[in-house]
Amino acid sequence: MHDQDPTVRCHICRAGYLRRSPDFARIARVTSDAKPFPAGGELAVCEACGTIQKPITPSWEKDAAAVYEAYTIYHNAGGTEQAVFAGGGGHPTSRSSRLVGAVRDRVGLPAAGRMLDLGCGNGAMLRSFGEQMPGWALVGNDLSDKYRTTVEAIPGVEGFYPVDPENVPGTFDVITLLHVLEHIPDPVSFLRRLGPKLGPGGLIVVEVPDARHNPFDLAVADHCSHFTPETLRAVFGAAGFEVVVAGDDFVPKELTVVGRAGGVETPLGSGRIDLAVAESTVRRHLAWLAELGRVGLALAETQRVGVFGTSLGGAWLLGELGPAVGFFVDEDPAKVGKVWDGRPIIHPAAVPAGATVLIGLPPVTAVPVKTRLEAGGAAVGYLTPAA
Numbered sequence: 121m122h123d124q125d126p127t128v129r130c131h132i133c134r135a136g137y138l139r140r141s142p143d144f145a146r147i148a149r150v151t152s153d154a155k156p157f158p159a160g161g162e163l164a165v166c167e168a169c170g171t172i173q174k175p176i177t178p179s180w181e182k183d184a185a186a187v188y189e190a191y192t193i194y195h196n197a198g199g200t201e202q203a204v205f206a207g208g209g210g211h212p213t214s215r216s217s218r219l220v221g222a223v224r225d226r227v228g229l230p231a232a233g234r235m236l237d238l239g240c241g242n243g244a245m246l247r248s249f250g251e252q253m254p255g256w257a258l259v260g261n262d263l264s265d266k267y268r269t270t271v272e273a274i275p276g277v278e279g280f281y282p283v284d285p286e287n288v289p290g291t292f293d294v295i296t297l298l299h300v301l302e303h304i305p306d307p308v309s310f311l312r313r314l315g316p317k318l319g320p321g322g323l324i325v326v327e328v329p330d331a332r333h334n335p336f337d338l339a340v341a342d343h344c345s346h347f348t349p350e351t352l353r354a355v356f357g358a359a360g361f362e363v364v365v366a367g368d369d370f371v372p373k374e375l376t377v378v379g380r381a382g383g384v385e386t387p388l389g390s391g392r393i394d395l396a397v398a399e400s401t402v403r404r405h406l407a408w409l410a411e412l413g414r415v416g417l418a419l420a421e422t423q424r425v426g427v428f429g430t431s432l433g434g435a436w437l438l439g440e441l442g443p444a445v446g447f448f449v450d451e452d453p454a455k456v457g458k459v460w461d462g463r464p465i466i467h468p469a470a471v472p473a474g475a476t477v478l479i480g481l482p483p484v485t486a487v488p489v490k491t492r493l494e495a496g497g498a499a500v501g502y503l504t505p506a507a
């Protein structure tokens with residue numbers, strides 16, 4: 121990875137030059153609301169701060185605008201947030217519900233307060249927060265007005281404001297950003313502007329995909345930053361937030377950081393940056409995606425292919441394999457029985473004997489899923505490339 125372009129600088133530290141990946145342009149892309157998106161675009165690593173990113177160019181801005189224009193949240197589950205299966209199986213809980221429980225248990229939250237959810241979509245986080253923290257007043261914010269009625273009907277919600285975050289009235293004890301920061305072209309100044317919205321001791325809770333473990337995240341056209349624990353912490357430091365707690369185990373495959381205003385601003389790129397690690401993460405993920413596509417296309421020569429998963433990985437395989445995809449497989453009760461792009465979404469128990477199903481999940485989750493489903497005894501093969 122080299123190919124420096126002196127015209128575009130890193131959008132996180134604003135200083136570093138970008139080393140672009142020569143392999144990315146050939147990789148099929150998806151949207152963050154899990155739909156296929158044409159290949160193209162650029163992926164790079166900043167030499168100064170080490171953040172994996174999509175350079176912010178007019179072309180990226182055009183792609184992101186097209187994604188948001190057509191956005192439909194959790195469309196494969198009729199608007200229901202995706203489930204998280206603890207330990208690769210068992211009883212599903214929603215991602216936001218799990219996050220609220222983890223923050224409450226590890227940080228401690230008072231019985232009453234005011235909470236603002238930025239980028240609230242149809243209100244999944246507000247609903248989860250209200251259920252577990254019933255004494256709190258909740259406020260939703262999103263640039264789109266599309267889900268206003270749904271959000272305003274959630275118990276505990278006192279307002280919805282489709283405005284820039286700094287223009288939401290009042291101050292807050294907790295501000296949450298779930299899957300927001302990876303979309304923002306200037307994450308440090310965005311976070312810094314939230315400082316004045318926090319009351320004394322107020323907390324900011326950020327959750328983003330963990331770039332170390334999810335190859336499909338790199339393929340999301342509208343995600344411009346791909347964080348690791350180090351680069352996400354560095355963004356908090358640069359924005360003047362003290363990190364209260366951070367971890368990759370609040371929610372599987374996600375990074376969570378809880379910060380408090382009043383930290384010492386630490387310039388980006390001042391810590392030790394391991395560029396080789398960032399670049400090898402990019403190479404490893406892109407090679408894995410290429411191999412998944414190759415396996416799928418080879419399989420499609422002899423049969424209609426089943427695809428396990430109806431989120432990012434399922435969308436990626438749908439884009440890559442097109443008409444060869446015969447059906448989708450999912451264990452999420454909100455999705456089974458629905459139809460996606462003309463294909464049925466069926467439960468693993470309903471997969472015909474002798475079928476082969478490609479797993480559209482990152483390697484870290486695909487391997488346990490394969491082991492568990494094949495141990496079920498049905499004569500179905502589940503395929504995932506070696507990590």
Ligand SMILES: [Zn+2]
Binds near residue numbers: 133134170
């Ligand atoms: Zn940088």
